[in-house]
Amino acid sequence: MSDWRELEQRRQELTAGGGPSRIDRQHKTGKWTARERLNALFDPGSFVELDLFVTHRSTLFGMVDAKAPGDGVVTGYGAVAGRLVYAFAQDFTVLGGSLGEMHAGKIHKVQDLALKSGAPIVGIIDSGGARIQEGIDSLNGYGGIFLRNTLASGVIPQISVIVGPAAGGAVYSPALTDFVLMAEGIGQMYITGPQVIESVTGEKVTHEELGGARTHARKSGNAHLTFPTEAELFAGLKRLLSFLPSNNTAEPPRQEPAPPPEGAAERLRNVVPQDPNKPYDVRDVIRDLCDGGDFLEIMPDYAKNMVTGFGRIEGRPVAILGNQPRVLAGCLDIDASDKLARFVRFADSFSIPLLTFVDTPGYLPGTKQEYGGIIRHGAKVLYAYSEASVAKVSVVLRKAYGGAYLAMCSRSLGADMVLAFPTAEVAVMGPDGAANIIFRRELEAAEDPAEERKRLVESYRAEFASPYVAAAHGYVDQVIDPAELRTSVAHALWALKEKREDRHAKKHGNIPL
Amino acid sequence: MRRFHVVVNGLSYEVEVEEIGSEGEPPAATPASASAPSEPAAREVKAAPAPAAPSATAAKAPARHAQPARSQSAAPAASVGTPVTAPLPGAVLEIKVAVGDEVREGDVVAILEAMKMENEILAPCSGHVAAVRVTAGSAVDGGDVLLEIA
Numbered sequence: 001m002s003d004w005r006e007l008e009q010r011r012q013e014l015t016a017g018g019g020p021s022r023i024d025r026q027h028k029t030g031k032w033t034a035r036e037r038l039n040a041l042f043d044p045g046s047f048v049e050l051d052l053f054v055t056h057r058s059t060l061f062g063m064v065d066a067k068a069p070g071d072g073v074v075t076g077y078g079a080v081a082g083r084l085v086y087a088f089a090q091d092f093t094v095l096g097g098s099l100g101e102m103h104a105g106k107i108h109k110v111q112d113l114a115l116k117s118g119a120p121i122v123g124i125i126d127s128g129g130a131r132i133q134e135g136i137d138s139l140n141g142y143g144g145i146f147l148r149n150t151l152a153s154g155v156i157p158q159i160s161v162i163v164g165p166a167a168g169g170a171v172y173s174p175a176l177t178d179f180v181l182m183a184e185g186i187g188q189m190y191i192t193g194p195q196v197i198e199s200v201t202g203e204k205v206t207h208e209e210l211g212g213a214r215t216h217a218r219k220s221g222n223a224h225l226t227f228p229t230e231a232e233l234f235a236g237l238k239r240l241l242s243f244l245p246s247n248n249t250a251e252p253p254r255q256e257p258a259p260p261p262e263g264a265a266e267r268l269r270n271v272v273p274q275d276p277n278k279p280y281d282v283r284d285v286i287r288d289l290c291d292g293g294d295f296l297e298i299m300p301d302y303a304k305n306m307v308t309g310f311g312r313i314e315g316r317p318v319a320i321l322g323n324q325p326r327v328l329a330g331c332l333d334i335d336a337s338d339k340l341a342r343f344v345r346f347a348d349s350f351s352i353p354l355l356t357f358v359d360t361p362g363y364l365p366g367t368k369q370e371y372g373g374i375i376r377h378g379a380k381v382l383y384a385y386s387e388a389s390v391a392k393v394s395v396v397l398r399k400a401y402g403g404a405y406l407a408m409c410s411r412s413l414g415a416d417m418v419l420a421f422p423t424a425e426v427a428v429m430g431p432d433g434a435a436n437i438i439f440r441r442e443l444e445a446a447e448d449p450a451e452e453r454k455r456l457v458e459s460y461r462a463e464f465a466s467p468y469v470a471a472a473h474g475y476v477d478q479v480i481d482p483a484e485l486r487t488s489v490a491h492a493l494w495a496l497k498e499k500r501e502d503r504h505a506k507k508h509g510n511i512p513l
Numbered sequence: 514m515r516r517f518h519v520v521v522n523g524l525s526y527e528v529e530v531e532e533i534g535s536e537g538e539p540p541a542a543t544p545a546s547a548s549a550p551s552e553p554a555a556r557e558v559k560a561a562p563a564p565a566a567p568s569a570t571a572a573k574a575p576a577r578h579a580q581p582a583r584s585q586s587a588a589p590a591a592s593v594g595t596p597v598t599a600p601l602p603g604a605v606l607e608i609k610v611a612v613g614d615e616v617r618e619g620d621v622v623a624i625l626e627a628m629k630m631e632n633e634i635l636a637p638c639s640g641h642v643a644a645v646r647v648t649a650g651s652a653v654d655g656g657d658v659l660l661e662i663a
Contacts, residue, residue, distance in 0.1 A: 277631050328600055329630035361628045364601060366655060430629060 014052050014069040018093025026093055031164060031186055032230050034074045034089035034097075037124050040234035041087060042078035049076040051106045058100065061133040068095050071103040072127075075110045077119070080241055083253070086114035089124035092164055096128035099170070103131070104141020111148040118247035120157040122237065125174060125187075126164025142169045149176035154349040157244045161237065162187030162213075162223070163230055171222075178346055179224045179240060179298070182213035183233045189216060221302040221335060239296060243310040243317040245350050252352050257291060257315035264288035265483040272359075272397050272423045272482070276465075279326040282307055282357055285397065286320055289313070289486050295320070299339055305329075306336035308343040310352070314490050319347030322357030323408065325398070331364040332404050334377040341380035341511075348388035353493055356385075356409040359398040361430065379512040381407045386414055387509060391496035393417045393489060396424040396467060396476065411475045416499065417492040419485075420467035420476045427469070431461040594643040594663030597634060599653040603627025607649055608660070614642045616662060623659050638662055 017023060017033060026033055032040070038047050055071050056063065072094040077086045088107050090097035107123075114121035130138040152158055153176065160174035162182040166189045174180045174189065182189075190211035197203050197210070209215060216223035225240070227233035245252045271284050287293045290311035297309040305328040308321050321340055323330035347354055363374060385392070385407070393416060394409045405426060409415045420426065428434065435457040436443070446452035463469075470476040480488045519526045606624040616622060616636045623634040643663035647653060 277626070277629055279630055279633055325630065326633055329628035329632055331601070331628055361630065364628075366602070368655070432629070 011052065017069055017091050018095075022093035031092070031126065033093060034091040034124065034126070037089050037161075037163065037230065037234065038074060038076075038078070038087060040231065041122060041124075041237065042080060042085070043082065047076055047078035049074060051075055051109065054102050054106055056100050056102050056131075056134070058131075058134050058137075060135075063133050066095065068100075070094065071100060071106065072097050073099075073103045073106050075106045077110070077113070080238055083241070083246060084117065084119040085122060085241065086110045086117075086119055087122040087124065090127040090164070092126045092128075095131065097126050097164065098128045098131035099138050099141055100131035100134040101137035101141055104138065104144060107141075108144045108148060111145065111152065114156055115148070115152045118156060118250065120159065120241060120244060120246060121152070122159045122161060123173065123177065124161045124163060125166045125170065127170060128165060129167050129170050139169075142173070145173045146176060149173055153178075154248060156247045157241075157350065159237065159240070161233065162189055163233070164188075167191075167193055167211075175222065180216070180222060181233055181237055181240075182216060182223045182226045183230050184213040184226055184228050186213075186230065188212055189222060217299075217301040219302075221299065221339065224298050226301075240310075243296065243312075243352070245352075248349055248351070252317040252350065255291075255312060255315045258294075258312075259292070260288055260290065260486055261293035264293075264486070268482040268485050272421060274423065276398060276425065279329070281326050282322040282324050282330075282359065282397070285357060285485075286311060286322060289489065290318075290320075291315065298343060303333070303335035303339045305331055305333065306339050307357075308339060313355075313486070313493060316493065317352050318355050318493065319343065319352045320355045320357070321409075322397075323360040325359050328364060330360045330399070331362060332360055332378060332381065332407065333364040333369055334372050334374050337374070337377040337381050341384040344381075344384040344388055345511075348384075348390045351390055353391040353393065353496065354385075354388060354409065355489060355493075356392070356394045356415075358394060358396045358400045358405070358408040358424075360401070360404045360408060361399050362401055362404045376512050378407065382413065383509070383511045385409045387511075388414075389499075389501040389503060391416055391493060391499045393492045393496070394419070395485070395489070396420040396426060396470075398423050398425060399430070400424060400426045402427075402429050416496050417478075418476045419488055419492070420471065420479050421482050422467065422479060424467035424470075424476070424479070425461075425465035426467055426476065427464050431457045431465050434464070435460045592658075592661060594640065594661035595638050596658040597622060597637060597660050597662060599625055599627075599634070599655055599657045599659055600632070601625075601627045601655045603632070603653065605647050605649055605651050605653060605659065606631060608645055608647070610642045610645070610660070612642050612645055616640065616642060622662075625653070625659075634659060636662055 015035065023033055052070055056068050070091060073088055073090050075088040077084060088110050111121060130142065149158060158177035159179045159181065160177045162174060162180060163186050166174060168191060171189045171191060185208065188207050188211040194205050194207055194210055197205060213223060213226035217226045225236055227236055242253060268285065268288050271280055273280055283295065286295050291313060295309050295311045297307065299308060305324050307324050311318055311320050321343060344354060363378060392409055392414060400408065406412055411418050435453065439456045442456065443449050443453055467476050467479045471479055478488065515530050517528050517530060519528055603625045606626045608623050610616060610622050617639045618636055620636045621633045622636050625632045625634055640662040642660060644661040646658045646660055
């Protein structure tokens with residue numbers, strides 16, 4: 001007898017995963033199960049599971065009798081805010097979520113489907129790693145995931161959710177994807193774990209210190225967003241998806257336009273201090289610009305001298321970047337360059353317009369930066385902006401000096417529209433440095449060099465430390481009243497909506513990595 | 514545990530070196546610590562001949578000379594809490610807190626003038642100010658400890 005009743009029974013057994021006691025243990029460690037996570041992600045009732053009946057076919061090391069419902073991973077597709085999204089969620093209650101041949105095969109299948117159908121894919125990681133009993137077949141499984149991650153890069157958005165261990169090779173799939181989201185105290189990523197580290201280098205470190213959410217958000221820059229709980233994580237994931245198009249040929253999703261926060265225009269007139277030595281928070285400018293003041297900051301705790309994130313203007317998603325004058329004076333450094341370049345390239349891949357706020361005194365000086373390769377890393381900024389063919393709008397808020405001015409999406413690198421606040425200072429260098437060089441003879445001849453220097457710096461500042469020289473040469477298209485910021489940016493984006501820029505056909509460029 | 518006598522700039526240090534690695538490491542570690550000053554010692558030297566900067570770090574150094582036989586893992590400064598460091602080289606414009614003050618994570622604890630900007634230095638954690646290591650006007654390097662929060 002084989003009818004719908006048997007099917008029902010089989011389904012029930014398999015969807016129970018590792019069974020009540022293991023599910024209980026999962027909950028006791030503060031974690032949700034794979035199916036609970038998928039329920040949190042997808043619109044109610046929309047998830048369609050694939051490959052429920054797949055299981056391992058290993059016969060070695062006592063695996064013949066090992067029961068592995070779904071082979072430790074739940075895969076399928078569903079709707080998130082009505083849009084198609086593919087997903088896989090590793091099930092820690094089944095053989096510790098370990099990745100074997102068939103487990104990997106299920107993941108490969110949804111990766112292929114997501115790519116073919118042009119839909120984002122979400123990978124939910126909670127796994128003890130490779131299933132050792134299956135040997136090189138499980139290794140091959142990882143390799144297939146990496147290959148598919150790479151081939152899908154720039155075609156569909158790929159997001160990794162770390163809600164459990166991800167150790168060794170398992171971390172490289174998340175690292176290849178566009179965004180890594182981690183839950184604090186639950187998700188951990190590292191190449192070699194605390195035990196191996198202690199036995200080799202003698203360093204003592206806990207799992208959480210080594211690879212927890214806080215570490216990857218602040219120190220390594222491997223996590224883009226972190227959340228205190230899984231519930232907040234899945235809410236955050238849906239918010240992130242709301243800014244992203246389904247694939248590289250689709251338009252970013254539009255929402256009903258919303259006005260900026262109350263009193264934004266008036267605040268914008270006062271947010272950038274007249275005194276160029278005074279810091280401010282560039283996010284205050286960004287929030288007062290966006291629809292409803294809604295700005296989703298990406299990597300908020302890493303390289304804080306560079307702000308990156310998504311907002312909407314007149315309902316359309318915009319990728320927003322800005323130097324942050326209140327951290328490291330807004331200098332560009334190695335980490336900020338990496339953060340910026342990767343964000344610019346993501347936005348360009350998916351046709352999300354780039355809006356760049358400029359206020360930087362230059363590159364961070366020091367041997368640490370030079371030895372660390374700021375030349376190579378800083379070049380990524382130039383490369384990413386020059387390569388980007390999406391609409392590029394820049395707003396110079398205050399300092400834009402020298403090489404850093406060029407790097408921050410200047411007209412010279414192909415910015416389509418450059419706006420400037422009246423406080424902007426677009427110049428080859430800051431007034432003090434410039435005066436020292438230009439007026440060297442006058443300073444040497446002066447009776448009171450200090451007084452003369454002050455006078456000359458002031459005269460240089462008055463003449464050149466403004467947006468008007470750059471505007472006179474056409475490097476700045478419009479000098480705007482800060483209160484007009486939103487209107488001006490909205491107009492610029494509207495004027496560039498159908499922008500197309502063709503490039504030479506090539507296999508791919510060679511970005512300095 | 515092995516003990517070494519190290520003389521640096523005329524000051525003598527007695528150091529204990531504990532082996533923590535396994536296989537093949539002792540041969541590398543032993544000659545290194547015998548021929549050249551071990552790293553903690555080298556750092557102390559850096560702090561000691563700096564009378565120009567009347568900072569607490571410098572004042573601390575002689576006191577530590579008196580303590581013989583510190584273990585190799587001793588931190589370079591006798592830290593009393595979470596250090597708040599200068600993110601970039603510059604001049605301390607203002608210290609906004611005093612020892613004993615309560616601070617919350619994100620509070621502005623000092624102003625550092627660097628890159629022509631009055632940079633706000635924020636508390637990395639909540640707690641009480643345990644030590645202030647610099648005074649207004651002092652020049653600091655990137656990474657120097659400004660104050661400590663415990």
